[in-house]
Amino acid sequence: MRETIATYFQTLQDQICQALETADGRGHFQEDNWKHHSGGGGRTRILQEGNIIEKGGVNFSQVQGQTSEALMRQMNLSEQADYFATGVSIVMHPVSPMVPIIHMNVRYFEMSNGTSWFGGGIDLTPHYVVDEDAQWFHQQLKNTCDQHHPEYYSRYKKWADDYFFIPHRQETRGVGGIFFDYQKPESDLEKLKLFDFVKAVGETFAPTYTHLMLKNQALSFGDAEKQWQLVRRGRYVEFNLAWDRGTKFGLETGGRTESILMSLPPLAGWKYDYQPEPESREAQTLLLLKKGIEWA
Amino acid sequence: MRETIATYFQTLQDQICQALETADGRGHFQEDNWKHHSGGGGRTRILQEGNIIEKGGVNFSQVQGQTSEALMRQMNLSEQADYFATGVSIVMHPVSPMVPIIHMNVRYFEMSNGTSWFGGGIDLTPHYVVDEDAQWFHQQLKNTCDQHHPEYYSRYKKWADDYFFIPHRQETRGVGGIFFDYQKPESDLEKLKLFDFVKAVGETFAPTYTHLMLKNQALSFGDAEKQWQLVRRGRYVEFNLAWDRGTKFGLETGGRTESILMSLPPLAGWKYDYQPEPESREAQTLLLLKKGIEWA
Secondary structure, rough: OHHHHEEEHHHHHHHHHHHHHHHOOOOOOEEEEOOOOOOEEEEEEEEEEOOEEEEEEEEEEEEEEEEOOOHHHHHOOOOOOOOEEEEEEEEEEOOOOOOOOOEEEEEEEEEEOOOEEEEEEEEEOOOOHHHHHHHHHHHHHHHHHOOOOOOOOHHHHHHHHHHHOOOOOOOOOOOOOEEEEEEEEOHHHHHHHHHHHHHHHHHHHHHHHHHHHHHHHOOOOOOHHHHHHHHHHHHHHHHHOOOOHHHEEEEOOOOOOOHHHHHHEEEEEEEOOOOOOOHHHHHHHHHOOOOOOOOO | OOOHHHHHHHHHHHHHHHHHHHHHOOOOOOOEEEOOOOOOEEEEEEEEEEOOEEEEEEEEEEEEOOHHHHHHHHHHOOOOOEEEEEEEEEEEEEEEEEOEEEEEEEEEEEEOOOEEEEEEEEEEEEHHHHEEEEEEHHHHHHHHOOOOOOHHHHHHHHHHHHHHHEEOOOEOOOOOOEEEEEEEOOOOOHHHHHHHHHHHHHHHHHHHHHHHHHHHOOOOOOHHHHHHHHHHHHHHOOOOHHHOOHHHHHOOOOOOOOHHHHHHOOOHHHHHHHOOOOHHHHHHHHHHOOOOOOOO
């Protein structure tokens, strides 16, 4: 089963890269193959200086080995065991501040004691929150979720609100999306169903994001919008480096640094105590970076 | 005693700000006074868009309260207690990539059970490591240390090498300096002596850094050097957000976010897997970002 999942994730990576290149119209992914110290490895694909995408990564990995001490601490394990982990991770930083940043991840984890679980999610980080786009984005995720379980969307939407939150700013990273982890199947049938759901999440990414790319890429913007983009990208860096458990896990367990940190933007800025003008579009965006907004 | 220490730290902040403004020749510190939720507060001073300093902060704080759960976890405390903490924290990001970034911190901590300790340090992060400057910098620190204890320099220099290290890059943040923490006096006399040492560290900052500012600020540089500065600033961000215990402590215990994150650069960049040309000055700098180099 794990080979089936890993093979599927590779195909998903291929399909997503192709869809993004087509939508971008100029950028091409460069590929780096790497090996993990204890077994397996990855296929990192990076697009830089595209027409719409300034920097983005679509990473596949499949690693195995013995749980290290760092890994055991991270996962609250009391005994050493063999593990197998595979997944696809995506972050896109667009050129235009009018096009949102996006993140997607699907992953599968298996331990030698027999337990296994799926995790994943998609979340959107617009530099400027546009109600119509946020609603449409959440509706796409809800449509996917509803085909698999009537409670998935509400459960995983809340989980995303809680996960993609920057405590020291009291802001969400963006307008959220869905997030789930440690989804352990109790039977083979349940495992197949969960895998089907994870596949559907992965396949929701490309049509959803390419729609938002193409819809917004031609909107005009100037210096003020580029400055604001630097501020929002700074917040993205703060979340990823200081709070994101996936990044922390990767950096502490000896993952490949350049593949993990492909999530960081090409350029980001920090002005001291930057406050947008009251009533400005920037200020309105801040008001919408809150948990609990029902977009769909 | 604690009032004496806090008052001294305020005076130190005044003196350092004045020295930096004089050396910069254009920039002025703006001051923000803030209150801590459980008592005390701070005086944050930020200089932006100076002649030599692009963005820098010289922060004083004096806070007190009951140890929160986050604080107890961070400090390995088993029982709740009242604490008092005061210190001065500095980070300077210069305009020119030929002028190094610097960090300085002196701090004093006291618990209601009677224990108290000092901590502090100064470390230098050149975008380009220049042997002569690194040697001179370390010699200044050694001179200060040697006047107080023959072993301080070697002990605290090694501590800085270990502390200012970016594990996921296997790089030091810069050329190090000195770092010390939890220096608990066993008697009143020892406390006075430790305080004298901490004062001396604080007073070493301004003459040392203004010398490096003025020596290097007129050196010519171009686009390539500015690009490399963005890369090195990116590493600075990675260290501060992902590994620095002081930053983590501040963000997790409800410190004032804008005062803590004044340490982040005005602009930073991340290119995927950036590798400098072999033998270039950038590559030579990387070779010197290692622990254990005896500069003094």
